[in-house]
Amino acid sequence: MRIKSMMGMPTRIECIFFSEFHPTLGPKITYQVPEEYISRELFDTVQVYIITKPELQNKLITVTAMGKKLIGCPVCIEHKKYSRNALLFNLGLVCDARTNTCSLEPIVKKLSGYLTTLELHIGSIHMLVGSNSVLFFLNYESNTIHLKLIQLRKDPPIVQEYDVPVFTQCKDHFIKSQWDLTTQQILPYIDGFRHIQKISAEADVELNLVRIAVQNLLYYGVVTLVSIFQYSNVYCTTPKVQSLIDDKSIQEECLNYVTKQGQKRASLRDVFQLYCGLSPGTTVRDLCSRYSQQLQRVDERRLIQFGLMKCLIRRLQKYPVKVIRDERSRPPRLYTGCHSYDEICCKTGITYQELDERLENDPNIVVCWK
Amino acid sequence: IVCAFQVLLMGKSGSGKTSMRSIIFANYIARDTRRLGATIDVEHSHVRFLGNLVLNLWDCGGQDTFMENYFTSQRDNIFRNVEVLIYVFDVESRELEKDMHYYQSCLEAILQNSPDAKVFCLVHKMDLVQEDQRDLIFKEREEDLRRLSRPLACTCFRTSIWDETLYKAWSSIVYQLIPNVQQLETNLRNFAQIIEADEVLLFERATFLVISHYQCKEQRDAHRFEKISNIIKQFKLSCSKLAASFQSMEVRNSNFAAFIDVFTSNTYVMVIMSDPSIPSAATLINIRNARKHFEKLERVDGPKHSLHMRMR
Numbered sequence: 234m235r236i237k238s239m240m241g242m243p244t245r246i247e248c249i250f251f252s253e254f255h256p257t258l259g260p261k262i263t264y265q266v267p268e269e270y271i272s273r274e275l276f277d278t279v280q281v282y283i284i285t286k287p288e289l290q291n292k293l294i295t296v297t298a299m300g301k302k303l304i305g306c307p308v309c310i311e312h313k314k315y316s317r318n319a320l321l322f323n324l325g326l327v328c329d330a331r332t333n334t335c336s337l338e339p340i341v342k343k344l345s346g347y348l349t350t351l352e353l354h355i356g357s358i359h360m361l362v363g364s365n366s367v368l369f370f371l372n373y374e375s376n377t378i379h380l381k382l383i384q385l386r387k388d389p390p391i392v393q394e395y396d397v398p399v400f401t402q403c404k405d406h407f408i409k410s411q412w413d414l415t416t417q418q419i420l421p422y423i424d425g426f427r428h429i430q431k432i433s434a435e436a437d438v439e440l441n442l443v444r445i446a447v448q449n450l451l452y453y454g455v456v457t458l459v460s461i462f463q464y465s466n467v468y469c470t471t472p473k474v475q476s477l478i479d480d481k482s483i484q485e486e487c488l489n490y491v492t493k494q495g496q497k498r499a500s501l502r503d504v505f506q507l508y509c510g511l512s513p514g515t516t517v518r519d520l521c522s523r524y525s526q527q528l529q530r531v532d533e534r535r536l537i538q539f540g541l542m543k544c545l546i547r548r549l550q551k552y553p554v555k556v557i558r559d560e561r562s563r564p565p566r567l568y569t570g571c572h573s574y575d576e577i578c579c580k581t582g583i584t585y586q587e588l589d590e591r592l593e594n595d596p597n598i599v600v601c602w603k
Numbered sequence: 604i605v606c607a608f609q610v611l612l613m614g615k616s617g618s619g620k621t622s623m624r625s626i627i628f629a630n631y632i633a634r635d636t637r638r639l640g641a642t643i644d645v646e647h648s649h650v651r652f653l654g655n656l657v658l659n660l661w662d663c664g665g666q667d668t669f670m671e672n673y674f675t676s677q678r679d680n681i682f683r684n685v686e687v688l689i690y691v692f693d694v695e696s697r698e699l700e701k702d703m704h705y706y707q708s709c710l711e712a713i714l715q716n717s718p719d720a721k722v723f724c725l726v727h728k729m730d731l732v733q734e735d736q737r738d739l740i741f742k743e744r745e746e747d748l749r750r751l752s753r754p755l756a757c758t759c760f761r762t763s764i765w766d767e768t769l770y771k772a773w774s775s776i777v778y779q780l781i782p783n784v785q786q787l788e789t790n791l792r793n794f795a796q797i798i799e800a801d802e803v804l805l806f807e808r809a810t811f812l813v814i815s816h817y818q819c820k821e822q823r824d825a826h827r828f829e830k831i832s833n834i835i836k837q838f839k840l841s842c843s844k845l846a847a848s849f850q851s852m853e854v855r856n857s858n859f860a861a862f863i864d865v866f867t868s869n870t871y872v873m874v875i876m877s878d879p880s881i882p883s884a885a886t887l888i889n890i891r892n893a894r895k896h897f898e899k900l901e902r903v904d905g906p907k908h909s910l911h912m913r914m915r
Binding site for chain 1: 616617637638639640641643644646664666667668669672676
């Protein structure tokens with residue numbers, strides 16, 4: 234039996250085995266690849282969890298012993314045609330005991346279901362051979378089972394309505410039809426500039442669904458999140474900007490990404506100067522007027538986008554805090570220093586300019602940059 | 604206070620251990636045992652018997668892998684504190700040497716861990732042997748087993764789930780475990796003599812195994828006890844299939860009258876009267892009056908006698 238895995242595996246399967254209950258010999262390993270991997274001693278220790286009593290049948294069971302983890306699903310098919318009235322088997326995987334085997338569980342379940350279905354439907358083959366058809370299947374060379382191993386990743390951060398999703402690779406690399414309907418509907422609106430709220434409005438998909446879909450894409454590393462682009466935004470460099478000089482591949486990627494359409498490739502010198510021109514107090518607008526020459530061949534929007542995606546720069550957001558207030562008035566909801574201008578604008582619908590005007594003129598409010 | 608006995612039920616795979624256990628203790632009829640699956644490793648059952656007796660039955664799967672484990676990694680766990688070993692042989696087995704090898708390994712383990720255990724050998728599936736051959740074959744097997752079991756003593760029975768021989772074997776086994784059996788028999792004798800009965804049988808209520816009896820004269824059929832167990836048990840099961848519960852029965856002809864009735868909370872009684880002049884009503888009243896006495900016996904003597912037995 235050949236098993237192809239379609240995604241890279243950090244979880245290494247060390248052995249695949251097929252175990253069954255023989256009417257006179259009892260529980261045994263009929264096949265294992267590689268051969269002799271599971272020692273007699275190991276099998277004796279764990280056999281009661283491989284070929285199990287009725288209470289544990291048809292359940293995913295993982296047992297750890299002697300430095301190994303065995304994941305299997307003991308199956309029982311009852312029928313009077315079998316000797317002792319039932320067929321008991323278990324197709325399982327073996328890993329090192331330290332391995333995180335969560336991603337293997339659906340595979341084991343799928344395999345056990347697959348073999349069960351085969352046995353139930355090819356029952357006649359069983360009768361011809363005189364032993365069980367599951368064995369017969371495994372000997373059948375032209376059968377290949379395709380499996381997809383689901384990689385375990387960290388939980389993604391919560392996607393906010395003011396976050397902007399941007400594809401980490403060329404959009405065309407992803408086959409649309411593989412994704413769910415919601416994701417397919419919002420894909421055309423993910424351009425690295427539209428934020429979640431805007432995508433929801435323009436694609437006509439409910440906000441929470443957009444958030445979940447993007448979170449899913451984030452989980453698989455298909456997109457990453459940046460902040461909304463505005464010429465009034467302020468950014469500053471991070472220590473990682475040095476990698477533009479040190480790392481040739483990032484250099485290449487950067488210059489290809491930020492060069493204006495139809496222009497000769499931008500020079501590293503210009504691009505690096507532009508990034509270094511970003512500092513607290515300097516808006517993008519300021520940058521554009523100061524470095525107009527360097528920007529001849531550089532698209533400033535893509536410059537910022539790339540810088541954020543690769544963490545070469547970071548955004549400095551404004552957080553209003555209400556410092557002086559009436560004892561009689563309610564505590565501030567949004568002006569707590571925890572909600573950025575981006576968030577407030579999104580939630581209230583006010584434009585950046587309106588908000589800025591309102592707050593700059595309010596003596597009770599102090600704005601923090603962070 | 605209750606007496607508990609560890610009873611090991613062992614034998615080759617497919618020899619009939621679970622089937623027997625199901626018929627005697629779980630109200631299966633012989634035909635139903637065809638549906639049973641193989642026993643995986645050991646099945647423990649806790650059988651309450653006669654109110655003050657508990658049988659911890661260990662039905663051990665007989666496949667090679669399991670057997671090997673019993674003699675090695677599970678040896679102490681399986682063979683320690685065993686009071687009764689019941690070893691089942693399939694009379695049709697083609698691997699006599701292998702069967703004997705496993706049997707002797709068991710005896711070895713018993714000798715090391717529970718040397719005082721009682722050993723019973725059941726030569727089972729006798730229905731598959733031609734009727735006129737049965738006695739001969741059983742005798743041969745019995746001789747072999749007695750010889751092979753030395754220095755341990757073993758009691759042999761020939762059994763089949765299709766007739767009363769199953770009940771004979773299990774009755775005899777259980778009889779040896781009943782704590783106050785002498786007392787029971789004395790009282791039963793007194794009762795029988797008072798009411799002028801020919802014969803009185805006492806059955807355990809759930810299993811219908813005969814646990815005590817009295818007869819004042821020789822009877823023709825030495826196997827009548829187990830036959831009656833078998834017949835009444837089947838009848839009782841048939842009744843329950845119709846959602847009726849068996850209470851009592853009276854059978855009479857010109858020669859005798861037989862009464863089967865609930866006796867104490869744990870027993871049934873069967874009284875055979877051959878004196879036609881004694882009316883049914885009188886016998887029934889006598890039975891009713893005796894009940895209270897025997898009920899008291901059961902409650903009082905149980906604890907007292909169990910002090911002589913090992914406690915669990």
